[in-house]
Amino acid sequence: MASTLQADAVVDLAAPRPHGGWIAASVDFSRRRPLGAIGAVIVVIMIAVALTARLIAPYDPLAIDFGAMLAAPSATHWLGTDAFGRDVLSRIIYGSETALVVGFTAAFVGATAGAVLGVGSAYFGGKIDLVVQRIMDIFISFPLIILALAMVAILGNNLPNLITAITIPMIPRCALVIRSSALSVREMPYVDAARAAGFSHSRIILRHMLPNVMAPYLILLTAFLGQAILLEASLSFLGLGVQEPTPAWGLMLSGAAVEFAEKAPWMAIFPGIAISLAVFAFNLFGDSLRDALDPKLRSL
Amino acid sequence: MSNNLLKKLTVGIFATAVCALGTMTGSALAQGQPRSGGELVFPVPSEPPSYDGHKEETFGLIHPIAPHYNGLMRFDPTDPTGTKPAGDLAESWTVSKDGLVYTFKLHKGVKFHDGSEMTAKDVKASYDHIIFPPAGVFSTRKGQYEVVEAVDAVDPYTVRFRLKWATVSFLASIASPWNFIYKADILAKDPHWYETNIMGTGPFVFVEHVKGSHWVGKKNPNYWVKGKPYLDGYRALFIRSSSAQVAAVRGERAHIQFRGFTPADRDTLKAALGDKITVQESSWDCVLLVAPNQKKKPFDDKRVRRALSLALDRYEGSKALSKIAIVKEVAGVQVPGTPYATPPAELEKLAGYWKDSNASRAEARKLLKEAGVEKLTFTFTNRGVPMPYEPLAVWMIDQWRQIGATVKQEVVEAAAYYATLRKGEFDVAMDFQCGYTVEPDLDLYKFTSRSRNPSNYGFYEDKVLDDLYQKQSRATSVEERKNFVRQFEKRLLDEEAHYLMTLQWHRTIPHSSKLHGWQVTPSHYLNNQLDTVWLSQ
Amino acid sequence: MWQFILKRFLLMIPTLLGVAAVIFLLLRIIPGDVVEAKYMSGEGQGQSAVVIAAERAKLGLDKPVWHQFGIWVWGLLHLDLGVSMWTGSPITEEIELRFALSLQVALMATVFATLLALPLGVIAALKQDTWVDYAVRVFSIAGLAMPSFWLGILMILFFLILFQWVPPMVYTPFWVDPWQNMLQLIWPALAVGYRYSAVATRMTRSSMLEVLREDYIRTAYAKGLWLKLILVRHALKNAMLPVITVIGLEFAFLLGGLVVTEQVFNLNGLGLLFVQAIARRDYTLTQSLVLLVASAFIFVNFVMDVMYAWIDPRIRY
Numbered sequence A: 001m002a003s004t005l006q007a008d009a010v011v012d013l014a015a016p017r018p019h020g021g022w023i024a025a026s027v028d029f030s031r032r033r034p035l036g037a038i039g040a041v042i043v044v045i046m047i048a049v050a051l052t053a054r055l056i057a058p059y060d061p062l063a064i065d066f067g068a069m070l071a072a073p074s075a076t077h078w079l080g081t082d083a084f085g086r087d088v089l090s091r092i093i094y095g096s097e098t099a100l101v102v103g104f105t106a107a108f109v110g111a112t113a114g115a116v117l118g119v120g121s122a123y124f125g126g127k128i129d130l131v132v133q134r135i136m137d138i139f140i141s142f143p144l145i146i147l148a149l150a151m152v153a154i155l156g157n158n159l160p161n162l163i164t165a166i167t168i169p170m171i172p173r174c175a176l177v178i179r180s181s182a183l184s185v186r187e188m189p190y191v192d193a194a195r196a197a198g199f200s201h202s203r204i205i206l207r208h209m210l211p212n213v214m215a216p217y218l219i220l221l222t223a224f225l226g227q228a229i230l231l232e233a234s235l236s237f238l239g240l241g242v243q244e245p246t247p248a249w250g251l252m253l254s255g256a257a258v259e260f261a262e263k264a265p266w267m268a269i270f271p272g273i274a275i276s277l278a279v280f281a282f283n284l285f286g287d288s289l290r291d292a293l294d295p296k297l298r299s300l
Numbered sequence B: 001m002s003n004n005l006l007k008k009l010t011v012g013i014f015a016t017a018v019c020a021l022g023t024m025t026g027s028a029l030a031q032g033q034p035r036s037g038g039e040l041v042f043p044v045p046s047e048p049p050s051y052d053g054h055k056e057e058t059f060g061l062i063h064p065i066a067p068h069y070n071g072l073m074r075f076d077p078t079d080p081t082g083t084k085p086a087g088d089l090a091e092s093w094t095v096s097k098d099g100l101v102y103t104f105k106l107h108k109g110v111k112f113h114d115g116s117e118m119t120a121k122d123v124k125a126s127y128d129h130i131i132f133p134p135a136g137v138f139s140t141r142k143g144q145y146e147v148v149e150a151v152d153a154v155d156p157y158t159v160r161f162r163l164k165w166a167t168v169s170f171l172a173s174i175a176s177p178w179n180f181i182y183k184a185d186i187l188a189k190d191p192h193w194y195e196t197n198i199m200g201t202g203p204f205v206f207v208e209h210v211k212g213s214h215w216v217g218k219k220n221p222n223y224w225v226k227g228k229p230y231l232d233g234y235r236a237l238f239i240r241s242s243s244a245q246v247a248a249v250r251g252e253r254a255h256i257q258f259r260g261f262t263p264a265d266r267d268t269l270k271a272a273l274g275d276k277i278t279v280q281e282s283s284w285d286c287v288l289l290v291a292p293n294q295k296k297k298p299f300d301d302k303r304v305r306r307a308l309s310l311a312l313d314r315y316e317g318s319k320a321l322s323k324i325a326i327v328k329e330v331a332g333v334q335v336p337g338t339p340y341a342t343p344p345a346e347l348e349k350l351a352g353y354w355k356d357s358n359a360s361r362a363e364a365r366k367l368l369k370e371a372g373v374e375k376l377t378f379t380f381t382n383r384g385v386p387m388p389y390e391p392l393a394v395w396m397i398d399q400w401r402q403i404g405a406t407v408k409q410e411v412v413e414a415a416a417y418y419a420t421l422r423k424g425e426f427d428v429a430m431d432f433q434c435g436y437t438v439e440p441d442l443d444l445y446k447f448t449s450r451s452r453n454p455s456n457y458g459f460y461e462d463k464v465l466d467d468l469y470q471k472q473s474r475a476t477s478v479e480e481r482k483n484f485v486r487q488f489e490k491r492l493l494d495e496e497a498h499y500l501m502t503l504q505w506h507r508t509i510p511h512s513s514k515l516h517g518w519q520v521t522p523s524h525y526l527n528n529q530l531d532t533v534w535l536s537q
Numbered sequence C: 001m002w003q004f005i006l007k008r009f010l011l012m013i014p015t016l017l018g019v020a021a022v023i024f025l026l027l028r029i030i031p032g033d034v035v036e037a038k039y040m041s042g043e044g045q046g047q048s049a050v051v052i053a054a055e056r057a058k059l060g061l062d063k064p065v066w067h068q069f070g071i072w073v074w075g076l077l078h079l080d081l082g083v084s085m086w087t088g089s090p091i092t093e094e095i096e097l098r099f100a101l102s103l104q105v106a107l108m109a110t111v112f113a114t115l116l117a118l119p120l121g122v123i124a125a126l127k128q129d130t131w132v133d134y135a136v137r138v139f140s141i142a143g144l145a146m147p148s149f150w151l152g153i154l155m156i157l158f159f160l161i162l163f164q165w166v167p168p169m170v171y172t173p174f175w176v177d178p179w180q181n182m183l184q185l186i187w188p189a190l191a192v193g194y195r196y197s198a199v200a201t202r203m204t205r206s207s208m209l210e211v212l213r214e215d216y217i218r219t220a221y222a223k224g225l226w227l228k229l230i231l232v233r234h235a236l237k238n239a240m241l242p243v244i245t246v247i248g249l250e251f252a253f254l255l256g257g258l259v260v261t262e263q264v265f266n267l268n269g270l271g272l273l274f275v276q277a278i279a280r281r282d283y284t285l286t287q288s289l290v291l292l293v294a295s296a297f298i299f300v301n302f303v304m305d306v307m308y309a310w311i312d313p314r315i316r317y
Helices: A002-014 A022-032 A034-051 A088-124 A127-139 A144-156 A159-186 A191-194 A201-238 A247-254 A266-293 B001-029 B061-070 B120-131 B171-173 B184-189 B243-249 B262-278 B302-310 B314-324 B357-370 B386-401 B414-423 B440-447 B463-473 B478-495 C003-030 C034-039 C049-059 C063-078 C091-126 C131-145 C148-163 C177-210 C215-223 C226-257 C258-267 C270-279 C283-311
Strands: B039-044 B073-075 B085-087 B088-094 B102-105 B148-155 B158-163 B203-210 B214-219 B231-236 B276-291 B378-383 B406-412 B429-435 B500-512
Touching: A022 A266, A034 A088, A034 A266, A034 B440, A034 C131, A034 C226, A088 A127, A088 A159, A088 A201, A088 A247, A088 A266, A127 A159, A127 B231, A127 C003, A127 C091, A127 C283, A144 A159, A144 A201, A144 C258, A144 C270, A159 B478, A191 C283, A201 A247, A201 A266, A201 C258, A247 A266, A266 B203, A266 C131, A266 C148, B001 B440, B039 B061, B039 B243, B061 B203, B061 B214, B061 B231, B073 B171, B073 C003, B085 C049, B088 B386, B102 B120, B120 B148, B148 B203, B158 B171, B171 B440, B203 B231, B203 C003, B203 C148, B203 C270, B231 C177, B243 B262, B243 B500, B262 B276, B262 B314, B276 B302, B302 B357, B302 B478, B302 B500, B314 B378, B314 B386, B314 B500, B378 B386, B378 B414, B386 B406, B386 B429, B386 B500, B406 C003, B406 C063, B414 C034, B440 B463, B440 B478, B463 B478, C003 C283, C034 C049, C091 C177, C091 C226, C091 C270, C091 C283, C131 C177, C148 C177, C148 C258, C177 C215, C177 C258, C226 C258, C226 C283, C258 C270
Parallel strands: B039 B231, B378 B406, B378 B429
Antiparallel strands: B073 B085, B088 B102, B102 B158, B148 B158, B203 B214, B214 B231, B276 B429, B276 B500
């Protein structure tokens, strides 16, 4: 017993630890990296808007008003109306819900699944590693859009399937990055020491490898968030996933927006700004996060 | 003044006035004499899958390929309703007293582009290819010619069609723009040859087809109509996006787009080019329909179907949607303005066409309550083609919301769409119908019982409707026929609400003012031979 | 070294086969096939089942899946891509024009991105945490954030409203009319290139930062100003490797991934062909396209791997 505890202590001492105190870390982060802080603030505001959409939106996003079709921005409609007289501002506010749901779900599931695969592949090595690597290689070589199109064609054209279609291409990308990170940890002496001491696979993975891939994981997560929102916008622009009359930023940019681009440019400009702002914020935050956690890390 | 002089003066003034009017309208249509020369350029939104008119159904084939061919008959290219059959290769024709035998006399001296002469055996071979295709050959319109018993080449310049029963619509059927006359020798050797090759008698000879880019045709110097065609040639550009097509016309890189632009595009072009743009408009022989699936509850209950139709305020919808989409007219089963269309005053009596929208909605809610589905919830299946499927769906979902129904939209991509419908895996779906000419036999067939006709996606049986269809098809006088068509319409739209009409499409063709000799019709499959078209300087 | 190259080369084959198999199966899982898309997507005026079956047999769709796969792979080994199921013409014909266009846009975007990214990334790294750094980072993240199709829409709007001008609609190859060609393709190249440069800029910056932290650089820094220039060049050389990797990979992505941009600029490119082919369930065409793009990607990967191994012998495991 005592020997295991001792071995434990030795192994733990040698293993790198995450910094303590999240609040202190956040404050430090904001002071030293103002860009990242700005990004974080924008993200928080966006989340708040999405959660309180029903309270703050001035109009019902589905309410058609034939009397005010294609109206320019004014006191009654701050960002103007679209081809059906629906308020653009309200549709953007409600659209943030879709964007964030898709973004968070796809990014979280994709990054986590990728991380699990990457760590597992790195840890077990050998044949498993080879097979998993080849499979990941295959899926990475597929153009993103094609995979998404095929998924939607097979599964059907609705939001959950769209999220699946966005998540799947993200998994191999995450797996490969996490794998190379995990590989470097795997080679470290304390892992071998732990194995020698008889620790189970899951314990070593959870306690020693996972914390050290935390950094690239978080960075990939924020990168994926932005990518997922962009991908959702591209796909709904192409007509996949979210359907009318549900408000979604990419959907708002297609069809009537391009058609009436000259007469009513606000239809195309504002949803585009919303998308750009969201992705911008996530990337800004993720960028600074990466700088903070480990400047040596490369991103995809 | 003497009576005589007064009379002469009145006649003289009248005559001058008529002449002036004539010249004014005349010049609106044709700036003086047609001028030879010039290349017509036009964008086409989609590319033909194959070159065979007997096989394909898309305008993507007609627009670039029709100028290479002639048919036996065609529709008079100067008639704005596109319903008057006129001769093409047929110089004249006679109908037997019992209406069962049609005899056509062909023009002499018509040559194929390779120099060989066109005779009756070519017409027979082409029609056999359409009506009695050999094994393994795909003829899309076979079902349309069930009435034909046989086609005979009586002598080199006479063709005879023998029918199984008399029908008033046969000439319109023969005038179909898809019935290209092919060379008999080629068809005999290889009935699939025309899928990837061009050999016709038409006003233009094939030059080249660069996939994804363009199609070029040039003037046939030996065309059998002397003096025609006027154009030196034409160039069809395959441009998918509608904004790019508009840009092409706007930048004066193209003269016309033969399918149709939206009202917004027309306004943009007019604002940008002013007098350099002439706009021709017409009702379109295309309409989107709503098909409630009667295999699924509660859509087997006609009260629910009527409610869905009553909820749609078509008049308000028409006013608003005509500004942003290619739909406009409120119509029944026939394009407004054509011989068998129901006049507006009578149309108003049918369910869904009442002028009082409040009463209409109240009735709809009442019917839903009676049927026990006050809070009706369903999925509306729509086709993945943006215009006008999307704006119509948005409008209808909103109208149904106002009678308490919650509707979600599911969009299925175009390639898989009819497969989905055929399987019957939907609640309520969007269906469509586009014709090449307005003719009740062609337009009403779709609504007959499912057991008779596979394009019935309401999946219903209705013997009364079938009976009325038969009666109108065999009617002997126009009045009698009108009566049966009205009864058919009433049963279809009002009593049973098997199918719901949305709004008739509206064809807007803004084109370069340099283009003359082309008349818009309700069909985007007509008037594409380009033999009457000419360009001014 | 040669062993490494050979091993890597051989590894490409199972990956390619894997891609081929996946796309083959994926397509056949999607409901509907080309015969349905062609003949039954209209109202299907009761075409007899016999004729439909005949059409299917003509295209080889009635054979069991593994048989079809075998036929296709056999054709591939003879470098015969087959014919398109939709038009019946050889696939090489279908792809030619679109490939030339997509390739040109991809190349132009790459040139633009590189010209923009390298100087910006280096400057940002040298002046880390100053306002110059912030400006560059904001500029490049903006490029990542803006959907390139939105950028395209804005560009076209800009030209329309301010200059009443639209880019040419029809593709003219460069050797036929370079001016027209450029007029049409420069805009999508810029829209795509901006986004592309963002990725490259960030990679340049972080890679430079890492190299600048190396011991030998820091010692040299301490030694004096005039050495800085030499060091920057030296550091740059070492920092370039990951940057080149990123540029190469992004280029491979560009070939088939520009679907939305092509739609906005109405370019007759591979992306649009992809979407059309899938919509029409044109199996042979889609398969060939996927293989083309995947091969480009896998090949670029291979080249990168070899370059890395050549420069850093430790990697050759």
